Amino acid sequence: MSQQLPHGVGPEGADEPAAPAAADPPRRRTRAGMPWTTRRALNVSVAVATVLLLVLGGSGVWVHARAADAAVRLVERSSPALIAAGSLENALINQETGIRGYGLTGRREFLQPYHDGLSQEKAAAGRLRALLGHDGPGAQDLARVLDRTEAWQKQVARPVAAAPSGSPVRLAAQRAGAGLRTFDAVRAALGAQQRHLEHERAQARAELHDVGALQNGIFSGLAAVGFVLLVLAVIGLRRAVTDPLGKLSADVRAVARGDFRRPVQGSGPADLRALASDIDGMRQRLVDELAFSDETRAQLDAQATELQRSNNELEQFAYVASHDLQEPLRKVASFCQLLERRNAAQLDDRAQQYIAFAVDGANRMQALINDLLAFSRVGRVHAEHTDVDLEALLGQVLESLSIAIEESAATVTHDPLPTVPGDTTQLGMLLQNLLSNALKFRSPDKPPTVHLSAHRTDGYWQFSVDDNGIGIDPSYSEKIFVIFQRLHTRESYPGTGIGLALCKKVVEYHGGTIGVDHDHAPGTRITFTLADHAPVIPAPTTTEPALQGEATAS
Structure with a gap:
């Protein structure tokens, strides 16, 4: 609908002139006198806030890093190291207990704590090495403990453990003094290690507390x-x-409601005043554009009506021309056949051949006209899309092709076929044309084998018709879908050159695509897709019901 302009506002020649635009404020100033625009105020505010936040944020990041480092040292090093040091001490005490018990009794079961302690010592020492590394005070403490443990093992533990059992071990009594001194050295090294680790943990806790307070x-x-x-x-x-924008928004809303005479005036920062001036200029241009748009829309409506009328006339003309051609062709064929029957005795072979040529030409012309009518109706004569059972539809198509299948000794197989939304008649023409082509363009030295497959993918059904026939040159993969394009002479393979063009039109009308898969060999594979949902169908033209009725009558 054309938008009506209010009285007093319109293009040149209206009753009243449009309101004058608000005067543009000066936009160029020296740097010393530069006004405070919204951008400038925001830039300064953001810069100050950014500096403050960066300083505090950087400090927070630094403190957080220190806190994380202290927590890591406490949780992942100091505390686990203390636990491992305690395990090492228990392992060494178990060893000393086992050696002393075996030395006093000579019974082998008293050596079990010693052997268990050896395994525990190895595990605890490995954990400490992983936690303390190979350098530093912690590694030195561990090395000192292990060195003194090795001295005790060498002087006392191993010799006593190797002594025969059955009675108190004399060697244990002989080396009791040396064993006491060497194990006291082990205890001293363990104590020093525990003190150092506890001191390190206390430092980490204190640092974590201080950093937390700072954070x-x-x-x-x-x-x-x-x-x-x-x-x-x-x-x-x-x-x-906010306040200047509120006033500006009120003026703009008034213009949007149709009050084109209301000027848009701005206040506040310089850029908002400039924006108000630009909007007011746009208001004035909008008045002119609306008038021009109404005029253009009226012209387009008139052109669309004329184009629709012209299309309807062309469709009617095409159908009537095709329909009027069929009656003379039927008469030509009928009278030629009648002439042949009544005068068969007087006609020689050449005359009968000429009559056969005339009848064949008329029949081929009539087939061509029918194919053209079918081709023109696709996408023009619309029907409501319904659910089409392709399995049942294929059965009907195979029934209509049964003579051709039997004569060619063809084998036709298919996958389970789905139900898709579409036009039953058009989908039947699609399947019939594809299957009849597969039977027609067969290899001369073997019976045709045709297979129709189907699988679903991304909202579409993908179909393919495979055969073992003569195949298609890849250079003609697009040409074969153009109407009247033939790759072979009519004498070699009969036809009108419309079949695959009709297939393409049907597939595209159903929202799909069609093409040739040249990876299939030998033979031909025609692939096409059909949407698993009903495509949008444009409304039919006013002449289509009449045409459809005439086509049925013919």
Whole structure:
């Protein structure tokens, strides 16, 4: 519908002139006198806030890194190292207990704590090496403990454990003093290691506590600065932006409701005033554009009506011309056949051959006209899409092709076929043309084998018709779907050259695509897709019901 302009507003020649535009404010100033625009105010505010937040944020990141480092040292090094050192001490005490018991009794079961302690010592020492590394005070403490343990093992433990059982071990009594001194050295090394590890853990805890307090202070500062910046931003935005924008929005809404005489005036920062001036200029241009748009729309409507009328006339002409051609052709064929029957005795072989040529030409012309009518009806004569059972439809097609299948000794197989939305008649023509082509263009030295496959993919059904026939040159993969394009002479393979063009039109009408798969060999594979949902069908033209009725009558 054409939008009506209010009285007093319109293109040149209207009753009243449009309201004058608000004067543009000066936009160029020296740097010393540069006005505070919204952009400038926001840039300064963002810069100040960014500097403050970067300083506090950087401090927070540094403190967080220190806290994380202290926590890692406490959780992943100091505490596990203390636990492993305790396990090492227990392992050595178990060894000393087992050696002393075996030395006093000479019974082998007293050596079990010693052997268990050896395994525990190895595991605990491995954990300590992994935690403390190979350098530093912790590694030196561990090395000292292991060296003194090795001395005790060498002087006392191994010789006593190797002594025969059955009675108190004399060697244990002989080396009791040396064993006491060497194991006291082991205990001293273990004690020093425990003290150093506990001191390291205490340092990590203290550092973690200090860093946590500092971190809380920085985060509190960040929250305070953020709150202050938020309050200042709200106040500044309301005074510099929100209130002027509210007035500007009211003027713009009035224009949007159709009050084109209302000028759009701005206040506040310089850029908002400039924006108001630009909008007011756009308001004035909109008045002119609306008038021009109404005129253009009227012209387009008239052209569309004329184009529709012309299309209807062309369709009617094409159908009537095709329909009127069929009656003379039927008469030619009928009278030629009548002439042949009545005068068969007087006609020689050449005359009968001429009559056969005439009848064949008339029949081929009539077939061509029928194919042209079928081709023109696809996409023009519309029917509601219904659910089409392709399995049942294929059965009907095979029944109509039964003579051709029997004469060619063909084998036709197919996958389970789906139910798709579409036009039953058109889909039947699609299957019949594809299968009849597969039977027609067969290899001369073997019976045809045809297979129709189907599988679903991404909202479409993918179909393919495979045969073992003569195949198609890849250079003609597009040409074969053009109407009247033939790759062979009519004497070699009869036909009108419309079949595959009709197939393409049917497939595209159903929202799919069709083509040739040249990876299939030998023979030909025609692939096509059909949408698993009903495509949008344009409304039929006014002449189509009449044409459809005439086509049925013919």
